[in-house]
Amino acid sequence: MDTQQNTALTRALAEVPGPLPTSGVIHITLPHTDRFTIVGNHLAQHPDLSCTAVGLAVRIQSLPQGTEVSIKALTARCKEGEKRIAAALRELEAHGYLQRSRNRLPGKKVITRTVFCNQPAALPHPRRQTPAPVPLPAAVPADPFPVPAEHQPQPQAQAQMQAQVQSRAHAQDPDPRPAPVPPPPPAPLPVPTPPAPHFVPLVPLVPPPTAPKPPRPPLPQPIRLTPELDRAATALLSDLRRHAPQFTLSEDDIRHLAPAVAAWLERDAHPDIIRRTLTDDPPQPLRHPVKLLKHRLTALLPPPLPGACELVAPARPHVTVTPFQTCDDCDRAFRSADPGCCRDCRETRAAYAPAAA
Known part of the structure; x- marks a missing residue:
């Protein structure tokens, strides 16, 4: 019983026509008589x-x-x-x-x-401005009773009527002044023609099939192909089919690829590492095993191992430090390679030497 109920709102809700929705907002629309604003x-x-x-x-x-x-x-x-x-x-x-x-x-x-x-x-779109009409001369009064178009006088009669009106105006005005010459109508502004659309030629992202392909890099070659390197490279290529049957090579392919494998062996690459690099994770299905071997032998060629002298840290530059000496006369410390006197004592001895002589 502690919940407040708005009885007026309940009575107004009962007067809403039609069935009420089961969910969503329910509108009770009462007409405004004053102090209201229309909002779209x-x-x-x-x-x-x-x-x-x-x-x-x-x-x-x-x-x-x-x-x-x-x-x-x-x-x-x-x-x-x-x-x-x-x-x-x-x-x-x-x-x-x-x-x-x-x-x-x-x-x-x-x-x-x-x-x-x-x-x-709902605002109207701005239209192109038209030139303003030319005002009539001030000396010619406007006709309060316009004549219909079908009763308009001919051009000659109209010119005579204008001359009579001007003569009457000069007679009424004791100090006639020349009527201002109406300014010429402004020339219509030239409408700028829109520029022709500039079409940017589309650059194909993929070269056409007839485009010349860049030459492939050559297979790596050893500095000196010894019989031992050639024999080891040939044996490694012939043994690939034991580990990966899809890499079964012919004799011509083995003779063609043997110098590249010899270059790897010359750079102290282990045979197991070479075998794993050439046969690991091949594409499925593998249609050209020789082309894959050429690419991997060329692109994944390791650099030569550094020598023992290259791994030694560079020696620090030798800095010669001049030792301290004690002056024989004043017992003051100074830097010098040879023992003796400091600079001040040497200058003092040099100054008194001629006097003693």
């Missing part, structure tokens, strides 16, 4: 505007004409902070609901003019 669903259900921007747009639309809608003024009216209000105004400005421009008044005061449109999609 294009704004209330805009898929790209945030709820803050939609609510701020409804608040601005409900304000009377001339109300200040700056960020400071909206912050004083709403609970949101300045950053959220500024972000919502930028959203409305990006979708055409809001437009802000800075204008300079005659007194050199700059103001920000804010324009809000409740339905930007």
Whole structure:
């Protein structure tokens, strides 16, 4: 019994016509008689505007004409902070609901003019400006009673009527002034023709089958093919079919590949490592085993092992340190390769030597 019930809302819900939905929102629509604002669903259900921007747009639309809608003024009216209000105004400005421009008044005061449109999609598209009509001379009064088109006078009669009207105007004006010459109509602006579309030729990512293929790198060759290296390379290639039957080679293929295997053996590669490198993880199905062996023998060739002298750390440069000596006269320490006197004592001895002589 402690739960409050809104009996008025319950009675209004009972008067809703038709069956009520089992889930979702139920609308109780009561007509407004005063203080209401019409908001379109294009704004209330805009898929790209945030709820803050939609609510701020409804608040601005409900304000009377001339109300200040700056960020400071909206912050004083709403609970949101300045950053959220500024972000919502930028959203409305990006979708055409809001437009802000800075204008300079005659007194050199700059103001920000804010324009809000409740339905930007319905605005007419701007048309091309047409030249303004040429104004009539001030001395010729307009005819208050226009004549229908079928009763218009001929060109000669019309010229006579204009001359009579001008003579009457000169008679009424004691100080007639020459009628201003109407400016010539402005020449129509040339409509710029759109530039021809620039088509960028498509560069094929894959070369055509007829394109020349780059030459394949040659098989590695040993520096010196000795009979021992040739015999070991031939035996290794002939023994591949024991470990991988798909690598069964002919005699010509073995003679062709033996120098490349000899280059591997010359660089101190172990036969087991060579066999594992050549036969490990082949493509399935393997259609060209000789081509695969050529590629692996060429692309995976290891570098030669470094020598013993190359693995030794470089010696540090020898730095000669001059030892300290003790002066025979003043017992002061100084650096010198030979014992004796310091510089000051040597200069003093040199100065007194002529006097003693």
